[in-house]
Amino acid sequence: MSETVRVLLSEEEVDRRIREMGEKISRDYDGRQVHLICVLKGGVFFTCELAKRISVPVSLDFMSVSSYGNDTKSSGVVKIVKDLDESIENKDVLVVEDIIDSGRTLSYLLENLRRRNPASLKLCTLLDKPERRVTEVEVDYTGFEIPDEFVVGYGLDYSQKYRNLPYIGVIELS
Numbered sequence: 694m695s696e697t698v699r700v701l702l703s704e705e706e707v708d709r710r711i712r713e714m715g716e717k718i719s720r721d722y723d724g725r726q727v728h729l730i731c732v733l734k735g736g737v738f739f740t741c742e743l744a745k746r747i748s749v750p751v752s753l754d755f756m757s758v759s760s761y762g763n764d765t766k767s768s769g770v771v772k773i774v775k776d777l778d779e780s781i782e783n784k785d786v787l788v789v790e791d792i793i794d795s796g797r798t799l800s801y802l803l804e805n806l807r808r809r810n811p812a813s814l815k816l817c818t819l820l821d822k823p824e825r826r827v828t829e830v831e832v833d834y835t836g837f838e839i840p841d842e843f844v845v846g847y848g849l850d851y852s853q854k855y856r857n858l859p860y861i862g863v864i865e866l867s
């Protein structure tokens with residue numbers, strides 16, 4: 694079986710949207726510092742591009758979670774593989790994710806972070822597949838709502854491949 698990747702969102706479309714999101718976040722956090730929490734590994738490309746478009750002061754931290762399950766489906770049981778380096782107490786935290794699918798990973802993560810007493814806690818995602826939602830999550834900033842298809846690129850992988858694509862594509866198996 695061979696894999697091909699069909700372009701769903703071009704590099705230009707993604708770049709333009711991230712610029713808009715950065716401008717909106719800069720307005721919303723005017724006069725404050727925003728503490729971005731990048732969810733590894735998928736969120737890393739989006740976090741870097743977004744951070745460059747934010748004009749208020751930005752600090753960064755990283756977290757890695759894994760859901761027990763296979764590559765294409767999350768089980769809802771989440772494990773913290775790498776925790777934050779710094780405390781988020783009294784910080785204006787913005788969690789940056791690649792994609793929200795069932796919502797299980799994020800609802801676990803947000804609940805965990807909320808208990809650490811940040812000044813505020815918001816969520817930003819590049820992609821959202823609302824049709825797939827199992828657990829309710831409130832998303833503050835969404836790049837694109839996409840249909841229920843398995844996507845790669847811009848940090849998203851299929852068996853650890855394709856993260857480096859500068860666009861969002863759909864895997865087609867033939």
Ligand code: IMP
Pocket residue numbers: 735760765766767790791792793794795796797798799842843844845849850851
């Ligand atoms: P959730 O807990 O089901 O919302 O799972 C979210 C995680 O599953 C994301 O952070 C991705 O790592 C992964 N994921 C969900 N959909 C896709 C996809 O279409 N392509 C690549 N990874 C995906």
Ligand code: MG
Pocket residue numbers: 732733734735736790791792
């Ligand atoms: Mg992820």
